[in-house]
Amino acid sequence: MATQTATPRHRRRRRTPAREHHPLGLLLPALLAVTVGIWAASILRFQNDGVATGGQWVLGVVCAVVFGALAFGLGRIRHSLPREMRALAYGALTAVTIGFLTSLADGSVLRSAGIGVAVGVGVGLVTFYYAYTHE
Incomplete structure (x- = not known):
């Protein structure tokens, strides 16, 4: 039967697997963010004769969040x-x-x-x- 070879065969499309994220993709920016936050807070603490204040901790948390978000975002787009x-x-x-x-x-x-x-x-x-x- 000649018609059998003339009919198009439907090829199955390969599904691209979901990109698996390496654990370091989240862990490394988080560790670096905590380091930057503690570093920023400790700089101000040493200038204040070692007395911890709420403003120092707020600055440390804000620095950690901003740096962590930027580092995480950069880590996600680096391959492109x-x-x-x-x-x-x-x-x-x-x-x-x-x-x-x-x-x-x-x-x-x-x-x-x-x-x-x-x-x-x-x-x-x-x-x-x-x-x-x-x-």
């Missing part, structure tokens, strides 16, 4: 970014964080920006090198 933009994004996040923490420690604007940019450039270069050698 080209390696140059990925390195720039990680470097910028690090530069802003280190610059802000330096400014909390009574650093001048120039000193905070200089240290933040220096650390951000270093992180960006390391991130670019890692992405370039592992793709």
